[in-house]
Amino acid sequence: MANLTINKDLCNGCGVCINSCGNNAITLDNGKAIVNENCILCGICVDSCPCNAISIENISQPTKDISNSSGIWVFAEVSQGKLLPVGFELLGKGRALANQKKCSLTAVLLSHSSEAMAKELIYAGADDVLICADKDLHDLREELCTTILCNMIMARNPEILLFGATAFGRSVAPRVAARIQTGLTADCTMLEIDDKGLLRQTRPAFGGNIMATIICPKTRPQMATVRSGIMEPIHRDTTRIGKIVRVPFPSKLKTKTKIMETRLNKSTLNLADAKALIVVGKGIGSKKNMALVNQLADLIGASVGVSRPLVDAGWSEYKHQVGQTGATVAPKVLISLGVSGAIQHLAGIYRAEKIIAVNTDPDAPIFGVCHYKIVADCVEILKELIEIYKK
Numbered sequence: 372m373a374n375l376t377i378n379k380d381l382c383n384g385c386g387v388c389i390n391s392c393g394n395n396a397i398t399l400d401n402g403k404a405i406v407n408e409n410c411i412l413c414g415i416c417v418d419s420c421p422c423n424a425i426s427i428e429n430i431s432q433p434t435k436d437i438s439n440s441s442g443i444w445v446f447a448e449v450s451q452g453k454l455l456p457v458g459f460e461l462l463g464k465g466r467a468l469a470n471q472k473k474c475s476l477t478a479v480l481l482s483h484s485s486e487a488m489a490k491e492l493i494y495a496g497a498d499d500v501l502i503c504a505d506k507d508l509h510d511l512r513e514e515l516c517t518t519i520l521c522n523m524i525m526a527r528n529p530e531i532l533l534f535g536a537t538a539f540g541r542s543v544a545p546r547v548a549a550r551i552q553t554g555l556t557a558d559c560t561m562l563e564i565d566d567k568g569l570l571r572q573t574r575p576a577f578g579g580n581i582m583a584t585i586i587c588p589k590t591r592p593q594m595a596t597v598r599s600g601i602m603e604p605i606h607r608d609t610t611r612i613g614k615i616v617r618v619p620f621p622s623k624l625k626t627k628t629k630i631m632e633t634r635l636n637k638s639t640l641n642l643a644d645a646k647a648l649i650v651v652g653k654g655i656g657s658k659k660n661m662a663l664v665n666q667l668a669d670l671i672g673a674s675v676g677v678s679r680p681l682v683d684a685g686w687s688e689y690k691h692q693v694g695q696t697g698a699t700v701a702p703k704v705l706i707s708l709g710v711s712g713a714i715q716h717l718a719g720i721y722r723a724e725k726i727i728a729v730n731t732d733p734d735a736p737i738f739g740v741c742h743y744k745i746v747a748d749c750v751e752i753l754k755e756l757i758e759i760y761k762k
């Protein structure tokens with residue numbers, strides 16, 4: 372951990388550091404510079420100070436005893452009153468890791484109503500469910516959830532904590548990690564236990580060109596976020612039994628924010644949850660043909676995904692990209708139009724139940740993974756399908 376220090380004997384109150392700071396983190400007090408909580412330790416003031424009065428010190432932290440941490444926790448996120456699928460996927464992975472480590476698997480549920488949800492989490496692999504229920508948790512807010520999760524962690528000392536890489540998971544996990552002072556790996560695509568019992572957290576790095584494996588050997592819990600659609604849930608088993616542990620909502624916990632209304636943004640895509648998907652590649656020929664794709668998607672109730680070159684060409688937005696550096700999808704039916712089937716693309720569609728591929732090249736790699744193969748012009752097929760579904 373580091374700390375910004377201002378040597379009062381050297382500071383002459385010139386104010387150069389105040390002007391150099393982009394975060395309003397320095398003010399003057401009795402003619403001497405003082406630092407406030409806005410400081411992000413960027414070091415610009417250190418370089419700008421003409422009196423060499425400012426320095427950043429590394430404070431070595433006392434080594435924490437991590438030997439008594441145990442158990443794997445999964446944060447089961449609730450949105451719009453429903454458990455998100457990514458929680459079940461993480462429980463599937465967590466179950467395998469817990470079996471390997473011979474430890475317990477706990478689902479953490481912060482919600483306003485929770486009994487039925489807790490049972491579902493046990494059916495999905497959890498040994499126990501830690502519940503904090505309160506009307507204030509009807510809508511999840513980071514400030515409340517961070518404090519509740521940190522209290523739970525400090526009281527129970529888990530070894531591993533997993534979050535879905537949802538908007539909320541991506542927001543709350545770093546807050547928890549910072550407050551507990553442990554490590555966090557975002558957007559993992561693979562989780563394994565190594566021979567020392569550490570969590571190996573693998574994620575694409577440098578634009579997906581390499582896969583980096585990260586460990587957190589010195590602090591606990593070892594924390595990771597995982598995108599939806601990457602891990603497999605286990606089969607729902609209603610004979611499973613588990614313990615439900617209620618944790619009281621901290622009585623003094625207050626929130627500064629009030630959610631007045633939640634509106635679903637239609638343009639917010641969750642490709643990972645789509646049941647029917649049309650995925651379009653460069654073979655679609657032009658941006659204007661994307662209108663035909665959207666027309667068919669509306670007719671059959673499908674979402675639209677694209678290969679990376681379409682995003683690069685500006686024919687579609689990144690949120691539609693499927694593949695190694697885009698979304699991992701698991702629809703029941705995927706119609707692939709004019710996609711070659713490069714390995715980086717296939718990395719995102721391998722969990723689709725049925726793939727129907729259209730390509731003019733009979734040897735296109737996509738035909739090696741699809742269930743139905745149509746060697747044809749995809750624009751013609753698209754127009755025919757629109758006519759059929761219109762009728």
Ligand SMILES: Cc1cc2nc3c(=O)[nH]c(=O)nc-3n(C[C@H](O)[C@H](O)[C@H](O)COP(=O)(O)OP(=O)(O)OC[C@H]3O[C@@H](n4cnc5c(N)ncnc54)[C@H](O)[C@@H]3O)c2cc1C
Pocket residue numbers: 578579580651652653654655656677678679680681692693694695696697708709710711712713714715716719729730731732735747748749750
């Ligand atoms: C680090 C890295 C990460 C990457 N991540 C991703 C990723 O997340 N997602 C992704 O998709 N790609 C990704 N790529 C790019 C990937 O390697 C391929 O370049 C890309 O998937 C190719 O897209 P495509 O199939 O649409 O285009 P192309 O490879 O150009 O293929 C077009 C296909 O359309 C066919 N075709 C042409 N005309 C027609 C027609 N009229 N009707 C039917 N078929 C037709 C052609 O036969 C061809 O098979 C990544 C690459 C790298 C290096």
